[in-house]
Amino acid sequence: FATRGIELVETPVGDRYVKAAMDERGLVLGGEQSGHVIIGALANTGDGTLTGISVLDVMQRTGRSLADLASVVAKAPQVLLNVKVARREELQDAAAFWSTVSAVEQGLGDKGRVLVRASGTEPVVRIMVEALEPGVADAQAEILRVALLDALGPLAD
Known part of the structure; x- marks a missing residue:
């Protein structure tokens, strides 16, 4: 842009x-x-x-x-995960998770971005990762998913 x-x-x-x-x-x-x-x-x-x-x-x-x-719009590979968590309301205070988010953002630099937000209606946290290189978004989203579940616990079905 x-x-x-x-x-x-x-x-x-x-x-x-x-x-x-x-x-x-x-x-x-x-x-x-x-x-x-x-x-x-x-x-x-x-x-x-x-x-x-x-x-x-x-x-x-x-x-x-x-x-x-x-044709002028460049699209980057993007992954969106909806992760069911036990303690969604604790997202903002999950320091270890946010540290992982920062590390992923630093690793992506200007070649990608991360967006994390809790759903307002479901016991879900949405993780979106974009990266210019194929496969990178998938790998980084999985790192964040694991860190999120470690921090907030999985939702029992």
Whole structure:
């Protein structure tokens, strides 16, 4: 993004956090991995229909195909694990786990990223790892899964 003069801002998960960051920084477009896209001039929250119409508008005005427009987006291999844990509420205080997260982040450097968050509705912690090199995301996600289960215990079925 930086090579195209686009500022990338990371926020906690949720439209309200994305919109707040947009408002604070004067940004015009926000989105989440889930597919929510917020077009600041047109809406305060993600709207799939509005996003689709906006993309069609860009295609019409530029004469470019969707494939052509999407070709500039670099995708990195990504792993998402939903780990059932016994003590989800202790996630923030699990120092050994967060130490492992820091080590994985340092190892990835600028060639990947880690996102960890507790589900608000399930006894699950979500671990997402992206890495530019194939296989790295899988391996690092597994390291984090093991560390998480050590810290918070597995949920008995």
